[in-house]
Amino acid sequence: MNRSDRLIKTVCCLLVFAFSLTAWQPLSAKGAGAVINAKSGMAAQPPRIVETLYPTDDIVIADIVATEAPYYADATGAADCTQAIQRAIDDCYAAGGGTVFLPAGTYRVTGSLHIKSFVTLRGDWQDPDKGNAYGTVISAEVPSIYNNLPALINIGGSAGAMGLTVYYPEQDIDHVKPYPYTFYVPGSGAGFMLQSIINCTVINGYKGLAACLDNSGHEMMTVENFKGTFLCRAATAYNQSDVGTWKNVSISPKYWANAGRRSAPLEKIKVYTRANAIGLTLGDLEWTQFANLKIDACKWGLHLVKGKRIEFAGALYNAVITNCNIGILADAIDERWGMVLANSRVCGSENAIVNNTLGVIKMAGVQLEGGPLAGKVQISSFSRLKQVIKAVFGKPRQTARYMNDCTDLSAFTADYAAAPHKPTAELFVLNADKTGAQDVSAKLQALLNAAAGTGGVVYLPAGRYKLEQSIEVPAGVELRGSSSVATRDQGGLSLGTVIYACFGLNAASPDSDTAQITLRKNAGVRGIRFVYPGNSCVKPGALGQVLPCSYLIRGAGSGVYAVNTAIAAAYNGIDFRGCDNHFIAKLVSCCYNNAVIAGNCEGGIIQGCLQNGTVMSRNGLGLPDWVDEGTQMFPYLFNAVTRVNTEYIKLVNAKDETVFNCFAYGVKTLVILDGSENTLAFNIGADNAGGTMLVAKGGSATVVNMMRWNGASYSNQGTKLAIYNRLTIDDRTEKTVKS
Template sequence: MADRVVTDAPYNADLSGVSDCTGAVQDALDDLGTDGGGTLYFPAGKYRFNGTLTIPGTVSVRGDWKSPLDGGSGQGTILMVTAGRNDTNAAPFIQFEGGLNALQNLSFWYPEQTVDNVVPYPPTILRKFKPLMLKQLTFYNAYKGFEVKLNGGAPLISEIYGTFLHTGIQNDLCYEYGFIDQIHISPLIWADAPNAVITNAPALSEIRSWCQANTIGLELLKNDNIELFHITVEDAKIGILTDATDRLSSGGLGSYGTMMKIDATLERRHESTWVGGLEDVDRFPETAAVDYVWPDPWKPAQSNVLINVREAPYSAAGDGVTDDRQAIQDALDEAGALGGGMVYLPAGEYVVQTNLLVPSGVELRGVTDFVYRGDHGPSTPPVGTALFAFHGENSADLETELPLICLSSNSSLRGMTILYPNQGEFWPTVTDDPPKTYPWTIRGLGPDINIQYISIKRGWDLIDLASHDCSGFVLQDFWTSPLNRGVVVGGGTDGGHIQRVLQTMGAWYYPGIYSPDIPGWTPEIHNEWLWNNMASFFQSNSVGYVFGDVKNVQSYGAISFMFKQHMQFLEQDGNGPENLDFFICPSENTGDIALTFDRGDNLRFFGMGIVPHNTGYFLETTPGFSGTVDLYGLVLWGDPTGGLPLIGGGDVNIYPRGGDALSARVTPSGSDGLIKRLNFRKAIPADTVVTQNGRECWLVDAVVGTTPTVDIRVDWQEFRFGATPEVEFSFDYLDISDHLVLVYYDAIGDGNHNTLLGQFNLTGTGQWKTWSATIPDALFAGRMTHIYRNNDLLIQANTGGTPFYVSRVELARPETLSHRYRFDGGVMDSIGTVDGTATTNGTYLEAPLLSTDVPPGAVAGSPPNSLQVGMNYPSMKSGFRLNSPVVSTNAGSYSLWFKSADVIEPAQYLFHAEFPKQFLKGGAGSNAGGLDAGFLEEKTGGAYTVNAWNHVVISWDNVAGLGRLYMNGILAGTTTYSNRVDPAWINIGGFNLADNDTQLPNQFDGLLYDLQFYNRTLSSDAVGLLYQNPGSVAASTANRVPYWWLDAHYPGLVDYEAASVSDTDGDGYDAWAEYFTGSDPADAASVFEIADVQNVGDQFVLTWPSEENSWFSLTSTTNLTPAVWMPVASRIPGRLGTTSYTTTVENAAAFYQVELEE
């Protein structure tokens, strides 16, 4: 649909790429702005622009486009940009005045930009005020793609493909939800373009080198609840960068939100109190095979039928006064009689006193391709297309009243605002001017309906997809403000999409019709009305989404703000909702429990955010609920934060749960760990960051009369829901002065640091030191009923006003080894007290038979023997029994080396526990359902080698019912299991250690080595280290140095923590640094050095020794006298063995240094 075409008279823009089109296109844009909005269409071709464009409010620009990854490279509408060369401060190519703008189906090409002489340009697109939509755009070689200048709201940026020479998408100053999805940034977009069209398309090697050294894919500054979905950034310096904004006078926080299906590196630069809080849903194994399926665009049944309701014989007025209902309905009926088509409502305000019916195959379409909650476009009407609704006001029977708009099967409503001008104003109180009720705004009458780019303001009940079967429906890209119910889905619906739907009390305003209309309107009166009157009503009455008899629906970005409830799952006609997937569907500030489940099953939430509410509970299942709810990546924040789940029935699985949390740390420049599983937040923004004795650190400088403190807020998943795990706490401090340091923490869950953890004296050595302690009963998160900001953990330095320096704070859940069987001379437990028992009755010799055959490369101090097991190998040894429990009933792991004489058959296993709780046991019938039920394929030979040593780790989490199998350091499979792991005894190597050969087929034949049991699930990193270092244990110090490494260098060691920070060889490097850099802590001549450098074309590759779980920085200088070291890269993750980094060759000779980061 186009209101004007740039190649038509009077504009006559040249589509050959020869003549400048700037003036003609600007004239067309201005004319559309005068009309009140519309769409400007560019037919396929090349359009040269020597100047820049300004797009008025409510104007959309559309061209001809196809994805460059789907045969569309060099095709469609190509805008050739020449303005702004070599001047980043010049005017951007496109900027906007007003809002409700959309750019889609366009390609941008800079014909004067070359890869061998890259010059800067201003942004291709600049957002000045209100948000906008960018959709289906290709940037062949933009320097900067999209940038933000001034305050605005929620953007929609989708299906963007580009090669960017500096920054692809920068998003800033977004104080509401924003969507960035289906992004593909790669040097291939430019390199693969056809030279006949994109004449400066470079060789891939040339542009790849540039991008790897210079390109930032996404730069996220100040963003509230940003949603990232399906993001790919290839061959870039930084894939996604989170940073603090510099556009706020007071500084301002950085981005927080949710990421899913991301293929891009992430770098966080922390320059303020909290930056980069992005929940990465991809970290859950269960999400790997789950994806959102993007719906196909809806099209009318007849593409050649277009009826304009402003033209005769319909002649709708669109003046905000005349009732245009009959004119619109006549046009709809005519389109239906013609077999389908489009009924177009140009910019205007159309009064509809009664109701409308959209026939099958017909789309009722307005002028808008993007909607927003508040004022947008010009300050006075017309503002795009608006319907003024009055039908059924305060009807005595709302349920029998016809809706304002009924959508027949295979029909569509698109591109308009629906406003209820007579709605109550809640002033001076809600009682004085209460809300008016109205029947449903929109009702679906059948399958395959489409509702898109719609804003519904001040309605009562909005979208009804539950009165009829609306299978295949699509709701996408709209804002609403329901006073009662927002979206209701049921009626036997099977399949459909809810996509980027924002429901909020903020979708209330309409230009020229202000509510309330109060003389002497002041900001104070406005705040009282908004936050007292209106907010209280929404929070006591409005429900965002209701699901009844519906199944197989996917939702992405179904959001609500300031409602009573976010979502309800209810019974309808004896059925409940089933198989519903919700991708990144958060709620904020609910007045009641956010999620209520009364009926339903298999309801899955990926990236679920819950922000403050008033009940202390974020989720409730009623006693009648018997299904399953899974939540992956639960983000709870605010004050109060989160809350407890209130479980009345059914199964609710919240991930992460159990014992699989790792460690996390915070430094002045970054944080590591799983964001929101452990997040640190500095309490006092005035704490400045300085460099002291070679380290970046916090300067905690006391105000006169106070004590310097480092006050850390802790939000760790391990402490949620009443859990009190043991945790190791440590921090680094600068040992100056001679004062006392006290460390307090919250031991009772009231959010106050009330228990002394420990104390120590500063001794004035001037060195950086580490202090650590074990916290046995931490309740930092207050059992999730309430998190008091900044009052969970306190490091208090009683220095009498002397500054105190802290460079690192860290928490870690110790990976506790609870039982170990070394087979030194039998099957004794070297850690615990559960010795193995070998039976002596019957035919078979059951005494242990030991062997010196052990895995190659075993570490120093490792077990010297293996154990022979089996009835056939090489003699009859059935195994042994552990008669007392050795496995944690909540979460745990076991590690074992084995050498099998042959392929382990389905009926054979290493472990047998009390029926039916079996380890490594497949099969069917009464034997099924054990932990290994999902591991049959891996067990029967796909992941290990016969007659060779193999390493296996099995971990289990009974809370989640999730098991993991690792073979030789690699995750080989996951499984869910119904039977919980709590065996009273375990047979190892045999089925029942019988005194006859009836169980011969069930026996494992081979060698077993170093059996270990842990009281928590082991991380993949820990599993990898166990495999790489046979005979080691998965325990490490607070600074991540494994015990086995310290044992190898410090025989007879007792205090591992002290050893890890010691410098026994006096070379200036503590043991932990020598571990991560591959040097010998007992040899002063063994130091950290760059191992190799290589020139590869114009690339320079540096390689150095490293270990996993470390980070490095790279700097360079062109002169050593004096040296001015400039940063090249930071937060380079260490790899096992060696780490390499590729940079470009400098024009002049350069020196490089690699440093291990703290």
């Protein structure tokens, strides 16, 4: 870039910055004031609502706005913002976690950013499928090198990159330059679990997103609305244990081609990506769940490679892979399991799928186009493969496995853009004890009551809050914690917003007694972790003795929701019976009896949820007599309590419920369907279950992509039930169920 170009850029960026100062406005909270960050010694900004240029599913609450004092990140693209943004992240972390907001503008970054645990770096995001103004743009002016690392943006555990668009100004389609990965999950330590990349675009990336390229590991990585053009690899991931979820991922040359003044010619991009780019490179991911995945114009759409610990096993639903040389290339699959692919389309001009392993690629409702299947091919005896493959096949060789049920599943899909009720832009900040020592029930209820008149958000900044009394959230009000993304306690580290639930223990009628929190119509809970400190499963000499308690959260009207919540040591979790159009997303739990129940309602969605006893053991709360993962987890928790008692999701007389991308470890039953009509469940899994994975009694249901480790896959008493793509260890040939 010559001097005159730089001058023009600077003048234009100054105009953009001036516009951005008026385009977004912070809305101050009721009674909020400046506070001092004791650890950093800097004046912290009060939490506030920020209005964005582009629509969001939630109200954006910023704990720090990085363009303001004392950070002054330059939104014109002229000055280097790397240190300013990093200082804002560091101060947010020191204050206990929260959200650092970058208003719409261009931010020049010349080095690596590290988003620490329990912090979200959030921008103003325009969906690139709806326009090319973009909002918050990170101008990545980093050295061009072939190395994978250092990445531009590194993401810790319970941390997130959200609403960011990244552009590489020195990239040139005629002279392609290599760069390290844009987003990276290093894993391990406080970065081990639940990293989020949400609403992020990479306009002209070389390498997009990666996880654990070295010998580290990670769990529960969450990728949603990740879009972009990538010249080498869109994503590469290794060594994930507890299940991650990917939703709404789109990889295509169009994003750079449609980038306005930042664009390159579409045909040139296509020629390059068809010759050089790989969509997703996946190593040892355990049961990762993909929904609504689109990959276009790559050399290979999906490449399954040898892992560092094991091999890939996972589930894909609504995957569309088009205009690739090879749609799916499998060089390594966990041969005990395989992978499941459903309601999808795979196109490869050379080969739709190449399977070079002995693992099964099990398909249902998959349309295969272009070149033939290849590798060590065996056509399953129950498959009617010819009906869906539009290519002329060569003679198959008899070793590897493809299995395809050709039933048309196109009618069975989810609303991937669904979101719960959005409250009004009014903010009420709780000022109460944040150590967990004092009961804050009265103060919290008073603030909730104050919000009832206008609706809005009652915000609990990072800290620990004790509730000894029941709480009611009025209609249209959201009870909100400090995180913009899903969080869980990390091993030895528990920042963010935590509520100690102390009400309802030892309930006489745990199914019906008053809940700790009651949600009225269109009310919800977001960004909070709940723990029952008085209900540990560890009692010396008394295995399996936990206290029954009422539900933690109960809905009392339509439109109720729980998003980005965690629950530990609850007997019962969420009760949304009688609540039409309820919404649950990213619930991370360890519940002793039941995590979620819904019934006598219509149109609910449960997505991206996980239950595991590690939610109990991995924390830094310092609670007495708490479960130790190494010595007590199995005898005191799994074997004595959850594998015997926990019915994870129960749907009783529900109608049109959708459940997807959900997993549980060590429960009795994953899903119970009792008289529920037209249930759709896909991408579900259960590991080390104590009983039958799916129990169906009456009603009707369609279940697709169902993975388990042990036990029976289902029982059926009078349900009109269809199950496609069942998969269990060492028994990959379980047939379709239609009754």
